[in-house]
Amino acid sequence: MKVLQVELDQGRGYPIYIGSGLLAQPELLTRHIRSKQVVVVTNETIAPLYLSALQATLSAYQLETVVLPDGEQYKTLQYLEKIFDHLLAKKFSRNSTLIALGGGVIGDMGGFAAACYQRGIAFVQIPTTLLAQVDSSVGGKTGVNHPLGKNMIGAFYQPQCVIADADVLDTLDDRQLSAGLAEVIKYGLIRDPEFLQWLEANMPLLIARDKAALAYAIERSCANKAAVVGEDEFESGVRATLNLGHTFGHAIETGSGYGHYLHGEAVAIGTCFAADLSRRLGWLNDKDVERIVALFKAARLPVTPPADMTPEQYVDLMAVDKKNVDGKIRVILLKQVGKASLPVNVDLDPLQATLKGYVG
């Protein structure tokens, strides 16, 4: 087992445990629970697979479970309220603990529920998808979607710990595995060119679910994420680079209806857009863009935007991105392969050129 520490001010730092067989080690979890009342928030896909093991581990606690439907389309205030309903019906106190057992949607919603319930209760992340293990479970971004924009309602709220057990990936379908690889590739593109080369060489092993390769990819991704978050917890600077591809990606997710694309799939397409736009600004050349597109293809990810979205629709949806200032659209681009820009105001001309011209 590897232990990475997310270094934050005021005792808000926490460990990420990465390895195999971690869910069979109850003390990893229980050392972070200081209450009698514990609630597990999970979904209908994950519950049949891992809930009973977790319940056995936590048999000494007053344990409750909230099982939500599976999918980005349920990451809403309405479903968030169901968690509150359950906690209040069971008279859960402010010193209770919430465990999010699932992928990015469950982690984001569980974390936001923990942030808001009685103005904040303790919270543990047990991510069960590759995407959640390498990205969304680390760093304290929590929240829900709004029909007009992704992750528009939320909080920065850090967990007590993250338990990333690589064994749970055995039950992950291929599409979900690839979606996670989109965020893994992101770290290479924005700040870790050596890792990017490793990914290009080892993508066939990752796709074939080679355990050692996956473990290394998770660990190196979490190390990148922890470093960025430790430097800029509340996204006043460098943390925004983690949003490479996300402004376009969120527009695709919102525009095509939450749940149609997996988040990682939309990010893959969005990163190709960002690469294309970086090329139009003279920061990347044609070969760089081809290299990036090829790596997403090797990860079995889509690189072609949805046929039915218009440039106007993208511009409209991107106008509510969290990086925007006073209504101006700002995106993360690539200064070179392996180095992200900070948020840049984009002029409508090159943006429109990419939105019309990039075809995957």
Added chain:
Amino acid sequence: MKVLQVELDQGRGYPIYIGSGLLAQPELLTRHIRSKQVVVVTNETIAPLYLSALQATLSAYQLETVVLPDGEQYKTLQYLEKIFDHLLAKKFSRNSTLIALGGGVIGDMGGFAAACYQRGIAFVQIPTTLLAQVDSSVGGKTGVNHPLGKNMIGAFYQPQCVIADADVLDTLDDRQLSAGLAEVIKYGLIRDPEFLQWLEANMPLLIARDKAALAYAIERSCANKAAVVGEDEFESGVRATLNLGHTFGHAIETGSGYGHYLHGEAVAIGTCFAADLSRRLGWLNDKDVERIVALFKAARLPVTPPADMTPEQYVDLMAVDKKNVDGKIRVILLKQVGKASLPVNVDLDPLQATLKGYVG
């Protein structure tokens, strides 16, 4: 004008401006707004009185207004979502500013909306009731109610400043004025016995809306509140004493249907309960309790509990209070007149004795 500073860590401290004619001084407000986009959240009672003046002050900004219905029964996730709908429809950025113009309900909801919108935007409190000026606008507690419990969903989120203009009290009805006095009396009871004596001597002046007396009461109340919050922002200790009367009071508000009692009215009755229970534990004597009840009566506040609530209903509702630990009921009581206890676990016997025996 008086300026009180709330002293908090990490640059989260802020000023409370107290005085007359403050709404006619635009620079008090604009010095705290660093964005182009500004939204005012207010309600149907306040909007006709003060909104146009504020709009004139802020004519240089991209100004939007959200007008909610007036009353505690609208302090819900559903009405909170209306604020998000509006902000997203107008493409408000993360660097926009939200101004809460209203009483405690508007301040709590506006503050919580600011805390959650894009994971946090800047926020200014302009309290328009006595209760909001002396209590709820200061200290960063924000949130909404749930059918099963008051203020159960929320965040600690501090404003950029609080502007308490005593002139707005001219338009406050007598019932609202008295409700505010309940929280003023609270400061005397929990930590400021000298102020309590002053209140006993000057209650007729306050009821008669004497400007100087009201200004002094607001200032001394805010000074008490700022001192407690500065010492314990996140309520891990002494801040809980501000909840004197609130555990009973919240049960009354929830049990009788939000909007039936004003918050301050329920707190007045709840504080009489707390005084009665303190007497049963031997901390107060009969004269102390009579003195407390008499002061609430002098402030024209109710001291008699609702006829239709049963002791069982109180116990059930109090079981979800935020001070509870692992499901045990904890309340703030009085060690003596002018000195609150920290949260104490209450045994069911003396609690039931108070719930059955206290009749106002």
